[in-house]
Amino acid sequence: LPHVEWSWPLLQKLLPIAFACFVVILAQSAATSRAYAAKYSDRFDENVDMVGLGMANLGAGFSGTFIVNGSPTNTAMVDGGGGRSQVAQLTTCVLVLLVLLFLTGPLAHLPTAVLSSIVFLVAVKMIDIQGMRRIFLEARAEFWVALLTAVTVVVVGVEQGILLAMVLSLLDHVRRGYRGNNSIIAADKRHKGWLTVPLSEPRQIAPGLLAYWFTNNLYYANAGQFAEEVLRLARVKGEVPLRCLCVQAAAIGDVDFSAAAMLRDTCKLLEAQGIALVFAHASPALREQFDRYGLTAVLGADAFYGSLRAVVEAWEHVPDAPEATPPNSPGGTSAV
Structure with a gap:
């Protein structure tokens, strides 16, 4: 290995390049493996690919060779040549070795434009117009x-x-969760x-029980929406005063x-209005988070139910629960 004088200025030059290589290798390799696995209905494990690429790059670092990447162009070339197993990779290794040993001289005179055209033609075949059209429509x-x-x-x-x-992609994910399409289960x-x-x-x-269906994880972006909608529901005046508000938490995986x-x-705020807040379908992971944040102590250990039906049945057996039944108008979508 060459002798290197390590210094902070040298690290400042190397780290951005190393990080860029890391991002490109991670994204390109995962995307290429996933695309071709889906194409041939094969099983795909990103962890196995990452371990293999990590070991290969570790060897490349100690041997002074180029970084190793799951190249989309090389994968397309092997796929276009009919390669379907590791035999294709071994054959490629043998051919590359033969070229390095005996054909480097003739290839030295190959114009760069020819090499560029080969890569360009391979890349053109990877453009999926039909896939883009389908994404546009869906x-x-x-x-x-x-x-x-x-x-x-x-x-x-x-x-x-x-x-x-x-x-x-992250911004789009935040946008989807920022204003969820929540509803009432009636x-x-x-x-x-x-x-x-x-x-x-x-x-x-x-009577006296309202079920609120929240359809996203609870985080800083939509916490205001949750509070706004819950408090607005609590202020609604019905024939039967609201005594309990149940949050259908099946879609809440994180807080x-x-x-x-x-x-x-x-x-x-709900307690000050005489309204209890309970949760249905809270997962064990969500319950652990509630315990860690101290929410279980605030809500009460009996504020969690395994299903919405359990909440309704428990509410019907409350001694002082309202007996009047609110009107049921038509419309809506079936809920499980």
Whole structure:
């Protein structure tokens, strides 16, 4: 290995390059493996690929060779040549070794334009127009992410395009969870079951009991929406005063610090109005988070139920629960 004078200025030059290589290898290799696994309905384990690439790059570092990457162009060439097993990789290794030993002289005179055209033709075959059209029709936001990423890769560079795709995907994810399509689960007397209705129709699932269906994880971006909708539902005047508000928490897999603080404040505001806050379908992981944030102590250990039906049955056996039944207007979507 060459002797290197390690210094902070040298590290400042190397770290950005190393990080860019890491991002490109991670994103390109995972995307290539996933794409071809889906194409041939094969099983795909990213962890196995990452371990293999890590070991290969470790060997490359000690031997002074190029970094190892799951190259989309090389994969397309092998696939186009009919390679379907590791025999293709071994054959490629043998051919590369023969070229390095005996054909480097003739290849030295090969124009760069010829090499570029080979890579270009392989890349053109990887452009999936039908796939882009399908994304445009089915998921418009994801289409724009894919299009902007492709343009950035062509105009600026691969690593910049990958980083842009990561940022845009995260923003799109936050956008989806920021204003969730929440609803109310109400009683359906005609079919002796339940149905979902809009928040604008806050119908009680049982006298004095309202079921609120929240459809996302609870975090800083949508904590305000949760509090706003819950408190607005608590202020609705119905034929039967609201005594208990149940949150259908099947879709809530995580609660961050800001959302936990919001839940504490919301619980106190509801308690001041004589309304209990309970949760149905809270997963064990969610219960652990509630314990860690101290929410279980605030809500009470008996505020968690395994199902919405269990909440309704428990509420019907409350001694001083209201007996009047609110009207049940038609409309809505069936809920389980």
